[in-house]
Amino acid sequence: MRRQLTHEFQNLIDRGRDRQLRLAVTGLSRAGKTAFLTSLVNQLRHAGIDARLDLLKSAREERLLGAQRVSQPDLGIPRFPYDEAMTSLEASPPQWPEPTRGISELRLQLRYKTRRARGLLGDTATLTLDLIDYPGEWLLDLPLLEHDFLSWSEAQLKGMGPARQQYAQAWQDAVAKHSADETVEESRLAELAAHYADSLRQAREAGFSHLQPGRFLLPGELQGAPVLQFFPLPGVGEDDRQALEALPASSLYQVLKKRFRFYQQHVVKPFYREYFRRFDRQIVLVDVLGALNAGPERFEDLSQALATLMRSFNYGKRSLMNRLFSPRIDRLAIAATKADHVTPDQHANLVTLLESLLAEPIKDLRFANVPVRAFSLASIRATEPREVESDGKRQAALRGHGLDGEPLLVYPGDVPAKLPEPEFWRRQGFAFTPFRPAPAGPEALPHIRMDAALEWLMGDKLR
Amino acid sequence: MSDPRPGQRFTFDEPPTPAEDASLQAARAYLPTQASDPYTAADDHDSPALDAAIKPPRKRRWGLMAVLGGTLGLGTIEAAQSLYISTLGGDWLAGAWSLVGLLAVGLGAKALCRELWRLRKLRRHARLRQQLDDEWVGGEAATDSNPMTLADELRSQMGLSKDHPHWQSFLHAHQTHHTAQETRELIAHYLLHPRDQAARRLVTRMSGETAVMVAVSPLTLVDMALMAWRNIAMLDRIAALYGLQLGYASRLRLFREVLRNMAFAGASEMVSDAGMDLLSMNLAAKLSTRAGQGLGAGLLTARLGLRAMRTTRPVAFERDEQPKLADLRREVWQQLRRLDDSAEKR
Numbered sequence: 081m082r083r084q085l086t087h088e089f090q091n092l093i094d095r096g097r098d099r100q101l102r103l104a105v106t107g108l109s110r111a112g113k114t115a116f117l118t119s120l121v122n123q124l125r126h127a128g129i130d131a132r133l134d135l136l137k138s139a140r141e142e143r144l145l146g147a148q149r150v151s152q153p154d155l156g157i158p159r160f161p162y163d164e165a166m167t168s169l170e171a172s173p174p175q176w177p178e179p180t181r182g183i184s185e186l187r188l189q190l191r192y193k194t195r196r197a198r199g200l201l202g203d204t205a206t207l208t209l210d211l212i213d214y215p216g217e218w219l220l221d222l223p224l225l226e227h228d229f230l231s232w233s234e235a236q237l238k239g240m241g242p243a244r245q246q247y248a249q250a251w252q253d254a255v256a257k258h259s260a261d262e263t264v265e266e267s268r269l270a271e272l273a274a275h276y277a278d279s280l281r282q283a284r285e286a287g288f289s290h291l292q293p294g295r296f297l298l299p300g301e302l303q304g305a306p307v308l309q310f311f312p313l314p315g316v317g318e319d320d321r322q323a324l325e326a327l328p329a330s331s332l333y334q335v336l337k338k339r340f341r342f343y344q345q346h347v348v349k350p351f352y353r354e355y356f357r358r359f360d361r362q363i364v365l366v367d368v369l370g371a372l373n374a375g376p377e378r379f380e381d382l383s384q385a386l387a388t389l390m391r392s393f394n395y396g397k398r399s400l401m402n403r404l405f406s407p408r409i410d411r412l413a414i415a416a417t418k419a420d421h422v423t424p425d426q427h428a429n430l431v432t433l434l435e436s437l438l439a440e441p442i443k444d445l446r447f448a449n450v451p452v453r454a455f456s457l458a459s460i461r462a463t464e465p466r467e468v469e470s471d472g473k474r475q476a477a478l479r480g481h482g483l484d485g486e487p488l489l490v491y492p493g494d495v496p497a498k499l500p501e502p503e504f505w506r507r508q509g510f511a512f513t514p515f516r517p518a519p520a521g522p523e524a525l526p527h528i529r530m531d532a533a534l535e536w537l538m539g540d541k542l543r
Numbered sequence: 544m545s546d547p548r549p550g551q552r553f554t555f556d557e558p559p560t561p562a563e564d565a566s567l568q569a570a571r572a573y574l575p576t577q578a579s580d581p582y583t584a585a586d587d588h589d590s591p592a593l594d595a596a597i598k599p600p601r602k603r604r605w606g607l608m609a610v611l612g613g614t615l616g617l618g619t620i621e622a623a624q625s626l627y628i629s630t631l632g633g634d635w636l637a638g639a640w641s642l643v644g645l646l647a648v649g650l651g652a653k654a655l656c657r658e659l660w661r662l663r664k665l666r667r668h669a670r671l672r673q674q675l676d677d678e679w680v681g682g683e684a685a686t687d688s689n690p691m692t693l694a695d696e697l698r699s700q701m702g703l704s705k706d707h708p709h710w711q712s713f714l715h716a717h718q719t720h721h722t723a724q725e726t727r728e729l730i731a732h733y734l735l736h737p738r739d740q741a742a743r744r745l746v747t748r749m750s751g752e753t754a755v756m757v758a759v760s761p762l763t764l765v766d767m768a769l770m771a772w773r774n775i776a777m778l779d780r781i782a783a784l785y786g787l788q789l790g791y792a793s794r795l796r797l798f799r800e801v802l803r804n805m806a807f808a809g810a811s812e813m814v815s816d817a818g819m820d821l822l823s824m825n826l827a828a829k830l831s832t833r834a835g836q837g838l839g840a841g842l843l844t845a846r847l848g849l850r851a852m853r854t855t856r857p858v859a860f861e862r863d864e865q866p867k868l869a870d871l872r873r874e875v876w877q878q879l880r881r882l883d884d885s886a887e888k889r
Contacts, residue, residue: 132716132718134716134717134729134732135721135725135728135729140716140732141732419720424719424720427720427722428722465719465720468553470551470553475551477551477553488552489552489553489554490550490551490552490553491548491550491551491552491553492550493547493548493549493550493551494547494548494549495547496547500546500547504546507546508546508549510547511549511550512550513550528718528720529720532725
C-alpha cells in the first residue's frame with residue numbers, strides 16, 4: 081500500500097514537472113501499432129549509437145543519450161513483448177511481430193542533455209514515456225459509450241453499405257424470425273450472437289473496420305460469457321422507444337438491452353477509464369494502402385470508424401491543473417503506415433490521401449486548436465528504394481521480399497492524391513504488394529520518418 | 544482526373560528491356576495516362592512570365608552604360624591613335640603618356656568587369672536563396688527540381704569540397720524518402736549551422752571591437768570613419784562565410800538591402816529592442832559617456848551584422864533559431880566593462 085502511494089506521488093510530481101508523457105498509439109487492427117512500438121523502443125535504445133534519427137532534433141544535436149525500459153506502474157498488466165517482437169524480426173526468415181491479442185504496457189525512460197545547463201540540476205534530464213499496446217478491435221468499443229441499446233441498434237444497421245450488408249444478411253434473416261417482445265431461449269440467444277460475431281468476422285476478413293462490438297472479434301478472457309451474447313436488433317427505431325421500454329423484462333429487447341448495458345459498464349468503461357483517459361500526446365496510425373486495396377466502400381468505412389473513434393479522446397490545451405488531474409491531448413500526429421510499400425515519390429500523395437480520409441476529425445481538432453500533422457511513416461522499413469531503366473525512362477522501384485520470401489523488384493503503382501471514383505476500382509483497382517521485413521541485424525531497425533514523428537510528438541520535451 | 548498508374552514488376556537481371564518483360568508491355572497501354580501523372584507536373588512553367596508581369600520593370604541604365612562604354616572605347620581608340628602617331632613622329636613623351644592612358648583604361652575596364660561579375664554572382668546567390676525558400680518552405684516541392692541538386696549547388700557556392708566532413712555527414716544523414724522540407728532541415732543543421740556559429744562569433748567580436756574603438760576614439764569624425772570601416776569589413780566577412788564574394792557594387796547593394804531591412808522589416812523588432820538598448824545605454828552613460836557612446840555603436844554594428852546574416856544566409860533561419868540581439872548585448876557590454884575597469888585601474 082505504502083509503495084503504491086509513493087509511486088502515485090512520484091507520478092504526480094513527474095507530471096507536475098512535465099517530465100512524464102503518456103503517448104496514445106491509436107490504430108485499428110493491422111494498422112501497425114505493434115511494429116510502431118517495437119521500432120520506437122528500438123530506435124530510442126539505439127539513439128546516439130547507430131540509429132538514424134536525423135530529424136529528431138535532440139538526436140541530431142547529439143543530446144539524446146538513450147532510453148531504458150523500466151518497470152511499469154501497473155504490475156497487473158503484461159509487459160509489452162518487445163523481446164518477442166525483436167526475435168521474430170531477427171528470425172530467419174524474418175517475420176512481422178504477432179498481432180496483439182491483449183493489453184500490454186511499456187514504460188521508457190529517456191535521458192538527454194538539456195540545451196542549456198540548469199544550474200544545480202546538472203545538464204542531463206530524464207523523460208518518462210508511457211506507452212500502451214492493445215488490440216485495435218477493442219478500440220472501436222469506445223464510441224459505444226455514446227449510445228444506448230436502441231440508438232446503437234439503429235446506427236449499426238443503418239450504416240451498412242451494400243457490400244457490408246451482404247455479410248450481415250444471413251444473420252438478419254435469422255433474427256427476423258423473432259420479434260422484440262417474445263421471450264427467446266438462452267441457447268437460441270447464444271446461437272444468434274455467435275451468428276452475429278461470425279458475420280463481423282467475415283466482414284473483417286473482407287477488409288471492413290467499423291465493426292462493433294470489438295470483443296466479439298477478439299473476446300480475450302470473456303470467451304463464452306453471456307455478456308458477449310447480444311446483438312443489435314433490426315427493425316426498431318427511435319419512434320418505438322416508448323412501446324419497447326414498456327416490454328416485460330423477459331422480452332428479447334429487454335434482455336439484449338440489459339446485456340448491452342452490462343457490456344458498456346463492465347467491459348468498455350473500465351477499459352476506457354484505465355487506459356484511454358489520460359493521454360498527453362497521440363499518434364493515429366492508419367493503413368491507407370490496405371484500405372485502397374480493399375475498395376471504396378471499405379475506405380469510407382475506415383474513415384467513419386476513425387472519425388467516431390477520435391471523438392472518444394480528450395483534446396485541448398494543457399495547463400498545470402489539467403496536466404495533473406485531467407490530462408488532455410495537446411498535440412497529435414496522424415500517420416499513414418507502411419509507407420515503405422510505395423516509392424518515395426508517392427509519399428506526398430499518401431499524406432494528402434490520409435488527410436482527406438481524416439478530414440472530419442481534423443476540422444474538429446483545428447477548432448479545438450490542437451496542432452495536427454500528417455506523416456507517411458514506416459516503423460520498420462522492409463524495402464529499399466531503387467531506380468530501374470525501363471522504356472528508356474528512369475523509373476522508381478522498390479526492392480524487397482514478398483511474404484513468401486520471393487525476391488521482388490516492383491513499382492507498386494501510384495497512390496492517388498484524392499480518392500478515385502468507385503468506377504475506377506471496377507476498371508483497375510489497386511494492388512499494393514505486401515513485403516516481409518528485411519533481415520534485422522544488431523544495429524537499429526531501418527525506418528521511414530520515425531524520427532520526424534518522434535520530433536513532432538515529444539521534441540518539445542527534449543530541450 | 545487521370546487514373547493512378549498501376550503497379551509494375553521488374554525482373555532482377557540488369558536493365559530489364561521492354562521486349563523480354565510482358566508486364567512492361569502491358570504497362571505501355573497506359574502511356575497516355577502517364578503523360579499527366581504527378582511526375583511531370585508541367586504546368587508551373589508559366590509562372591516566370593507571370594512574375595515578370597507583376598514585378599516592377601527592371602531599370603536598365605542604358606544611357607549611363609552607353610556613356611561609360613563610349614568613353615572607355617573612344618579613350619582607348621584615342622590613346623592608341625596618339626601612340627601610333629607619336630611613334631611615327633618620334634615624340635616619346637607623348638607616346639609614354641598615351642601608354643599610361645591605355646593602361647588606365649585597361650585597369651578601369653578590368654575593374655568594371657570584375658564588378659559586373661561579382662554582381663552577377665550576388666544575383667545568382669539571391670536566386671538560389673529564392674529557390675530554396677520557395678520550393679522548400681512553401682511545401683510545394685516542385686517535382687522537377689530535386690532537392691539534392693539544389694543542395695549540391697549550395698555546397699559548391701559555399702566552397703565545400705565533396706569530401707568535406709560537413710557535406711559528408713549531410714550525405715550520410717540524407718535519405719531518399721526525405722521531403723524537400725526535411726532536406727532543408729538537414730542542410731540547415733549540417734552545412735549552415737557551423738557557419739552560423741562562426742558568423743555569430745564574428746559579429747560579437749567585431750561589434751565589441753567597434754564599441755571599444757568608438758569609446759576610446761577622441762573625434763566624432765574618427766568615430767564615423769571607424770563605424771563605416773568596421774561595418775563594411777564585417778559585411779564582407781559574413782557574406783564570405785555564406786559563400787558570397789562581394790565587389791564594390793554588390794557590397795553597396797547588400798548594404799542597401801540590409802539597411803532597408805533594418806528600416807522596414809525590422810521596425811517592430813527595433814521597437815522592442817530599442818527600449819532595452821536605450822536602457823542599457825543610459826546605464827552605461829551614467830558610468831561614462833564614452834562607454835555609452837561605444838555601446839551604442841557596438842549594438843548598432845551587432846544589429847547590422849545579424850541583419851546581414853539573415854540577408855545573406857542561403858536558407859532563411861527557423862523562427863526559434865534566429866540569432867537575437869539580446870544574446871549579443873551582454874557580450875558587448877562585458878567587453879566595454881573590461882575596458883572601463885582597466886581604465887579606472889590606471
